[in-house]
Amino acid sequence: MVDSALYQPLNTIREEFRLLRIQPSDDFHSIITCQLFTASLIDKPSYNALSYEWGNPNVTKSVIVNSTELQVTSNLEAALRRIRTTHSEVILWVDGLCINQRDVAEKNIQVAMMGRLYSNTTLTYAWLGEDDGGSATRTFQFLRSFLGDFGKFVEDVDYFAIRTSENVRENKRYRGEDRVLEDIRSGKLTMNEFNLNDFHEVCRRGYWWRTWVQQELILSPKVLLLSGSASIPLNLVIAFAMLNFTIKALASEWTESFHNMSDMLRIRWIPQVVRLITTDFENLVSLVSRLQFCRVTDPRDKIYGVLGIYRGTVSITVDYDKLVALVFADLVRNLAAESGKLYLRQFPRNTVDPHVPDLPSWTPNFFRDNVDSASKTGDRTGVHESRGWSARIHPTSCPSLLRTSGCTVDTVQSVFRFSPENEASDVLCNFIGSYVTMPHPTGATFLQVLCCNMFKHPTVDILRRRFSLHMSRAFLHWILKCGMERGAFNQRFDNFIHEHNLVDIFKSVPEDISTSLQFAKFTGAIDHLVEPYKSARDHSHFLRMTPQQRMASFWGSQTYPNSFLADIDWRIPSKATDLESIRIHIGKWTRKKAIIITEQGYTGFASYDTLVGDQISIIAGCPWPAIIRPSGKHHEIVGGSFIYGMMDGELFKDGRLTDDRQQIFEFI
Known part of the structure; x- marks a missing residue:
């Protein structure tokens, strides 16, 4: 933007920086005329600052700086014109003119000083643009x-x-x-x-x-x-x-x-x-996450732009010569040193971002991805239930290599992917129909596990909370509605009613029972019918059972209160707004996700690009089970996961995770 001949070297020991002296003018439309001069923070000069967005770099206007005509963005020129007075000079700090943008070494130093430069201003003008509409x-x-x-x-x-x-x-x-x-x-x-x-x-x-x-x-x-x-x-x-x-x-x-x-x-x-x-941030990751949707021109500024307002200690040096991928990698290491948590990449890496080339598999793309869900779930993850399993990063000479400790605990056996081509309802219904009879290692019922994974609940106890009950009920209504709309024929349900001569009986049952039985028909979730039916003396006794007796073995009577089980027959339909809310929630939750089944019988949500054979590992300090994949002598991070039964310290409590089981992983 600016001719480098205008800039003389700055004395870094004296913390020098440049200021702009804007000359007054009686003519609002006359060209902006100003001079650059050097000042020092040590001398505590009085000055104002400008906060603005650069605007379109291809739309420029002229200003005069030290008798040289320069082109600046029209938005910057408009701001200077509004700030200029008719009677006196204005002393202003403007990053686009006061920093030599072509000198990376100077830019590194000046950007690192920006927090202090703004803190010492008399007044900062925040330019929102012209107000054509009023x-x-x-x-x-x-x-x-x-x-x-x-x-x-x-x-x-x-x-x-x-x-x-x-x-x-x-x-x-x-x-x-x-x-x-x-x-x-x-x-x-x-x-x-x-x-x-x-x-x-x-x-x-x-x-x-x-x-x-x-x-x-x-x-x-x-x-x-x-x-x-x-x-x-x-x-x-x-x-x-x-x-x-x-x-x-x-x-x-x-x-x-x-x-x-x-x-x-x-x-x-x-x-x-x-x-x-009005917010106090506990750690750097929460601050970076809060600013995830803010815009930057240079991806490195996603990190550099928050250092000045972070009140903790961080050892990140502003360096615009450093590759973006390595700046992001530095942040991961700093977060680990600060909090003991290792925030590895959660989301799929199926496309290469041109803004962040050569990103290591373990490094989140802070330019695109949001690590907020990590900060929300990390404190209740099993890794942090045991002392000594905080982040362990071992020294390495390669900045793109992460050498850390962890333990592989399971392997992916089946994958159900959500994609734009596959409706979430189809994927979920197919998953339920295929695995509803599969026992879970924790002994939890299928519905408990499904709801805990869907709503990111680490324990079934949370399902007793009012909001969780509301979400669970709406979720079950949504499953039933999807099944009815699909008109799915389920062979397991058909075999069951024929085997027990229930065809005619089910045609004549009361509507409330018939409706609840359709859930079994459309999902294949019939096993909750077997034991109650076998224990009944006859069909009529079975039909006289309470909803709790008839459904408890499937829903989990120890989890849901009687008031919830009594309504499980859907005699009170869920509101349309609740169903729409669940649909939206599921759409967000399943984006870039897949349902996985492990060799040990666990189910959960994982990154979309998870493959059969990928390993599930607990990495020291990582707030979720990581999906990893061997790559020669090293490993790659495929993404994160949420797997009920591994999210509340269970693997430590039953002795499967101990210090002597840790191994060294090298992620590329």
Whole structure:
């Protein structure tokens, strides 16, 4: 972007950086004229900073820097034009002009300093772009009016750059809550002038989705949002979002004008940075995961862009000469050193990402993949139930090779893949029909295992929780509905009713029993009928059995309460919204997944590209059983898995995993 002849070397010992002096102009449309000069953090200079998105690099405009005409993106030029004044110079730090983008060595040093550069600003301008439609102007005007009377509460928001959510709620509770409640109850505060569409338009702008923006705004002591000629302090937007706590508490007392407040404050519409300011991250992986959907131009910035706001210790050095794959590998090693957990790749590697070439099999693609599910399930994985099984990374001279400890515990015997060509309902119904009679090593019933794997429950006890019962019931209704729609003929069910002369009997049974029996017909899950039928003195006795007696051996009477079993006959159909929710949930859960059966009889979900013969291994520190595959003298990581019976320390408790069984794996 900028001619390197403009830049003189910087003194790194004095922590030097460059600043831009923008000359004033009475003519708004005149070309931007400015000078670059050197400053030092040691001298604590006074300056402002610009936070912006570069925009389309092919759409540029001219600016004059040190008497040289340069081309910058039109979005940057527009921001400088809005910041320029008519009467005085503006001292500004702008990464695109103040860093020599062609000097990688300088860029490495300056990017590593960015956290301190923003932390020491007098004011940071956050450029959201022009406001051609006027949505920002109207939104800012409303916020100023709505929050104008909050006094000290709003002012205090200026001074928390990084606070825990507990402290934020404390500020709200003691500084402004009483006033908010009083004004809403009295009708002084209303939403009559609020335009939800305007608010959403401002919050959806591309600016908010840059990874670097999160650091820039969190670390800056004061931020002024700019859009066209409209402006507002960021603290007002934060205060507005913080009202979510108070407004929810007043749900029963809202006036009519507040009825859309819940829609307005839905977390998906609040800018990411606002949520980050009010969040305390336990570890680096949770921070990287939260910013997964933010955009970067360089994949390395997925990591470099969060280092400034992470409050822990991390030994990652900014280096734009390093291969992206090795930057990601460094993060895995740092996460292991920080938390004792080894976050290996979970998702399929069936395509090569041109942005991240030569990615080792064990390294997650942090540019594309989300490791959030890892952080959510890792603490309850069997590996962490035993002391001494935290991450063990052994030294190696090859940065793309991971040498670590673990133990192979099983082998994949069968694979049922979900794909765009195979509907999830077809795959699940075929799986149920084929394996419903297979005993599980833990003794759990088929339904228990299926629901635990589907909803990522490590133990059957969780199935007793209200939400799990709701999800299980809706899931069973969904299976029945899919079977009815498919009109599947099941040979095992047909053989059963003919063997026991039940054809005519089943035609005349009451509707509630007939409906429940269709579950057996469409899935092949008939074994729960056998023992109750054999113990019955005659057909009529069998039909008089309670749902608990008739179904308990299949559903698991020790897991589900009687109230659930009594409804298992589907006499109360699940709501259409519940079925749709389950359909969506299953669609998300089965994406890039496969159901696997192991040689020892375990079932679970694994990466889509798992093959028969792949090994299931517990890798020290890895929060899930890893699917691995031999590759010459080494191994490859195929992906992660969730396998009921291995997720709660069972393999340690029964003695199958001990320190003396660990072996060394080398993953490439």
